[in-house]
Amino acid sequence: MANAWLATFAGWRPRDLGPDLLAGLTLAAIAIPEQMATARLGGMPPELGFLALAAGGVGFALFGASRRLSVGADSTITPIFAGALALAGPHYLGAVAVLALLVGVALVAAGALRLGFVADLLSIPVTTGFLAGVAVHIVASQAPALMGLPVPPGPTPEKLWTLAHQIGAAHPLELALGLGVTAAIVAGEKLAPRAPSALAAVAAATVLTVAFGLEAQGVATLGAISGVELSLRPPPVTYAALRETAGLALIVAAVAMMQTAATSRAFIDDPARGADVNRDFIGVGAANMLAGFLGAFPVNASPPRTAVVAETGGRSQLGGLVAAALGLGLALYGGGLIAHMPKAALAGVLLFVAMRIVRVRAMIDVARRAWAEFLLIPITLAAIVALPIEQGVGAGIALSILHGLWTVTRARLVPFERIPGTSIWWPKSGAGAGETVAGVKVVGLQAPLSFLNAYEICDALARLSDCKLLVIEADAIVELDYTGAKLLGEAIRRLQAGGVTVAVARLEAVRAEEEFRRHGLMTEIGENRVFHSVEEAVRALGPR
Numbered sequence: 283m284a285n286a287w288l289a290t291f292a293g294w295r296p297r298d299l300g301p302d303l304l305a306g307l308t309l310a311a312i313a314i315p316e317q318m319a320t321a322r323l324g325g326m327p328p329e330l331g332f333l334a335l336a337a338g339g340v341g342f343a344l345f346g347a348s349r350r351l352s353v354g355a356d357s358t359i360t361p362i363f364a365g366a367l368a369l370a371g372p373h374y375l376g377a378v379a380v381l382a383l384l385v386g387v388a389l390v391a392a393g394a395l396r397l398g399f400v401a402d403l404l405s406i407p408v409t410t411g412f413l414a415g416v417a418v419h420i421v422a423s424q425a426p427a428l429m430g431l432p433v434p435p436g437p438t439p440e441k442l443w444t445l446a447h448q449i450g451a452a453h454p455l456e457l458a459l460g461l462g463v464t465a466a467i468v469a470g471e472k473l474a475p476r477a478p479s480a481l482a483a484v485a486a487a488t489v490l491t492v493a494f495g496l497e498a499q500g501v502a503t504l505g506a507i508s509g510v511e512l513s514l515r516p517p518p519v520t521y522a523a524l525r526e527t528a529g530l531a532l533i534v535a536a537v538a539m540m541q542t543a544a545t546s547r548a549f550i551d552d553p554a555r556g557a558d559v560n561r562d563f564i565g566v567g568a569a570n571m572l573a574g575f576l577g578a579f580p581v582n583a584s585p586p587r588t589a590v591v592a593e594t595g596g597r598s599q600l601g602g603l604v605a606a607a608l609g610l611g612l613a614l615y616g617g618g619l620i621a622h623m624p625k626a627a628l629a630g631v632l633l634f635v636a637m638r639i640v641r642v643r644a645m646i647d648v649a650r651r652a653w654a655e656f657l658l659i660p661i662t663l664a665a666i667v668a669l670p671i672e673q674g675v676g677a678g679i680a681l682s683i684l685h686g687l688w689t690v691t692r693a694r695l696v697p698f699e700r701i702p703g704t705s706i707w708w709p710k711s712g713a714g715a716g717e718t719v720a721g722v723k724v725v726g727l728q729a730p731l732s733f734l735n736a737y738e739i740c741d742a743l744a745r746l747s748d749c750k751l752l753v754i755e756a757d758a759i760v761e762l763d764y765t766g767a768k769l770l771g772e773a774i775r776r777l778q779a780g781g782v783t784v785a786v787a788r789l790e791a792v793r794a795e796e797e798f799r800r801h802g803l804m805t806e807i808g809e810n811r812v813f814h815s816v817e818e819a820v821r822a823l824g825p826r
Contacts, residue, residue, distance in 0.1 A: 287344050289561065290599035298597035305596030306604025311478030312590055313354060313605055314612065316635070318620070319628040320355035321579075323423060324364040326375065328504060328620070328628070330578050331355045332613035333512075337573035338566075338581040339606030343599035346565020347558035349551045350591045351542075352602055353569045356582035357635045358541060359534050361419040363580060366530050366672040375577065377527060379517035382581070383574030384524075384531035385538065389567030392539060398559040400536070401543035407652075408682035409540065410644045411659040415666025415674060417636040418442075424636075427629040430456035430500065438667050455501050456626040459487045463630030468637075475593065480631055487627035488620075502625045512614060514575045533675050534580055542566050542583040549588050586638065658685060693729035695742050698755055698816065707755065707816035722824045724816050726755035730794075731766035740769035747780040753787055753819045760791040767801035774806050785811040785819040 317331030331354075338353030346353075363381055370377040392400065404412070422441045426433045430453025434444035463483040470479020490496065497503055517523075546557040562583070569581050591601050612620075649656040662681060666674035698707045699716025707724055710716060723746055729735060746752055762770070774784050786807055789795050798804050804812070813819040 289347050290343050290349050290565075292349070294598045294600075299600075301595040301597050302600035303604060305591045305594040305601030306608075308478060308594045309352060309587060309590050309596075309601055310605035310608040311481040313352070313587055314609055315480045315484040315628065315631050316357075316587075317355045317609060318623075319631040319635075320357050320360050322427075322625070322628055323357060323420065323632055324360040324378070324579060325368075326378070326579060329613045330375075332609040333576045333578040334573055334581050335609040336606040336613075337576050337578055338569045339599070339602040341569030341572040342562075342565040343603055344565075345561075345568040346599070347561035348546050348549065348565075348588075349598045350549050350588055350596055351545055351562060351565075352584050352587035352591055352605075353566055354581050354584060354587070355579070356541070356584055357420060357632060358413070358416055358639065359537050359580055359582050361416055361423065362537065362671050362675055363530060363534055364423075365419070365670060367526070370526070373518075373523075376518040377523060378579040379574045379577050380519055380523045381527040381531055381534065381574075382570045382579055383517050383519070384527055385535045385580045386567045386570030386572075386574060388531055388535035389538060389542075389563050389570060391567075392535070393560040393563030393565075393567060396560045398539075398543060398563065401539040401559065403686065404540050404679065404682045405655070405658070405685055406644065407648050407655045407658040408662050408678050408685065410641045410648070411662025412537075412666060412675065412678045413639045413641060414645075414659070415663045415671075415678075417640045418663070418667050419671055420632050420636040424629040424632045427502070427625045428457060428460040428633065429453065430502065430626065437670075453500055455496055455499060456624065459490070459496075459501065459624050460626035460630035460633065463487055463627045464633045464637075467631065467634045480634070484623065484627045484631065487630075488623045491624050492622050496624070497622065504620055504623045504625060504628075512576070512610070515577070517574045517577070530672055533672055533679075536679060537675060538566060538570075538580070538582045539563060541585070545583040545585045545588050548585065549592050655685075658682075687734060690729050690732070690734045693727060693735045693739065695725045695739060696728060698724035698726055698753075700817070705815070705817040719820055719824055721750035722753070722820055723749040723751070724753045724755060724820070727758045729758060730761050731759055731770060732761075732763045733765035736766040736769045740766075740773040743770075744773040744776045747777060747782055749782060750825065751783045751785065751820070751823050752777060753785045753813075753816050755816055756786050756789040756794070759789065759794045761793050762797040762801070764801070767797060767803060771801065771803055771806050774803070778806075783811070783823055785813060785823055787813045787816045787819045 313335055317335045318328035321328045321331035334355040342351065342353040363378060367374055367377045419438055422438045425445050429449065431445065431448055431451060434441045466483035467479045470477055491501055491503060542562050543559045546559050546562045550557050566583055573579060573581050645659055648659065658681060662678045665677040669677060697710045699710045699718055700707050702717050708716065709726060725746065727739065731739065777784050784807055789798065789812060811823065813822065
């Protein structure tokens with residue numbers, strides 16, 4: 283593959299060093315508390331979040347395409363694998379490292395096979411419901427630390443019910459610290475979007491804890507952490523580990539593909555070139571594989587952190603590498619600096635993340651414009667919350683695909699009329715009466731013809747035998763599968779046997795024309811009955 287690596291530095295010049303350093307320092311200030319909080323969200327030591335940030339920065343910088351996209355620990359996918367691997371016990375850290383490796387392999391394969399379209403299988407309503415469900419999981423997992431209470435047993439709905447009844451027993455100091463951090467980040471994002479409000483809020487909570495001896499008053503802190511061991515070694519891949527993580531890896535990879543594609547398209551480096559989603563899949567895949575070899579956990583593209591890089595003028599992935607180096611340095615040598623950091627403060631960071639990923643405006647907009655599709659949001663949310671989260675994510679993906687299939691199966695034949703005074707044939711509507719030609723019918727399709735809709739469409743087509751000429755407006759037929767071609771051929775033969783001349787107009791898709799020839803439809807219709815426009819067909823074959 284040409285330019286297989288370091289494409290994220292294409293066109294870099296020495297004058298870009300200043301903007302990249304500024305972007306890297308700002309990114310580090312925002313990412314460091316978030317990475318620690320996300321690691322704790324997954325039930326892992328906070329220092330592993332720094333390794334995840336380092337793996338994300340280095341892996342994507344080497345093999346990705348986007349010059350701004352930020353990769354690291356992500357609160358969207360972490361609850362998925364944390365909930366699914368909760369029973370791994372002492373083998374949990376090994377299992378998440380294996381999972382990171384498998385997710386990386388899946389993403390690299392998806393990019394190499396150019397499967398970027400898979401990321402589009404999740405509709406906006408389903409994605410909105412999925413993110414809202416993830417936010418509920420984050421709240422349920424972080425509320426105990428925020429309130430200074432033990433983690434209640436049971437699934438997420440049961441945990442929320444228990445915590446709601448225990449709210450009166452919450453530790454006031456921890457609750458104040460956690461909610462204070464959340465409020466400070468919200469205020470900082472509104473008043474000074476480029477300021478590292480998350481880092482400042484967590485640092486302030488830590489200073490207050492030390493200054494007023496809050497640990498002695500029951501405020502839980504991270505405690506001294508040992509520096510991580512920086513070494514590359516294969517994760518413990520065994521048959522048992524593969525059996526436990528293989529299916530989960532596909533789900534996590536699918537979510538990572540969705541988020542990576544959305545982020546790449548939202549922050550395009552060069553509008554004339556567009557986003558290279560498949561190359562970015564390879565970059566995020568390489569980051570996950572590196573995370574597995576470092577003993578970390580799966581990583582993902584981050585829209586908020588990518589926005590930080592874009593807003594601070596980052597020109598390449600050097601900013602991501604600077605943030606990764608700072609995080610790695612803190613993991614190796616800065617354990618004592620975060621020993622007195624309150625757990626409630628990190629919970630406050632994640633509470634802010636949960637608030638940010640709930641897309642209230644999208645919910646309102648979908649409800650206003652497409653009430654039936656709005657129902658997909660609460661259904662997906664309920665599946666994510668009520669089921670084990672990996673099953674809920676799988677149900678959400680399946681629901682989105684079924685919704686897409688249902689949309690295709692609703693395609694019907696559409697009658698066409700000629701716009702008065704013109705040669706343009708247009709789908710019939712109630713806007714005004716169009717012109718028709720005696721003995722001629724013109725119909726079009728609303729979607730490509732496939733096994734999903736061919737039976738009903740071709741049956742309806744075959745019943746249009748009360749005319750002399752039937753013109754099929756084929757602009758929407760961009761492709762044709764075997765079932766669609768077989769049934770269309772049968773319908774054409776039935777019409778021709780009844781004395782109807784069948785013509786095709788505007789078969790514009792090259793692939794569709796090739797499939798017409800391969801399946802023998804051109805022979806059935808006749809090469810001389812395929813036209814560039816409906817009007818041309820009517821004039822050539824219609825009544826004189």
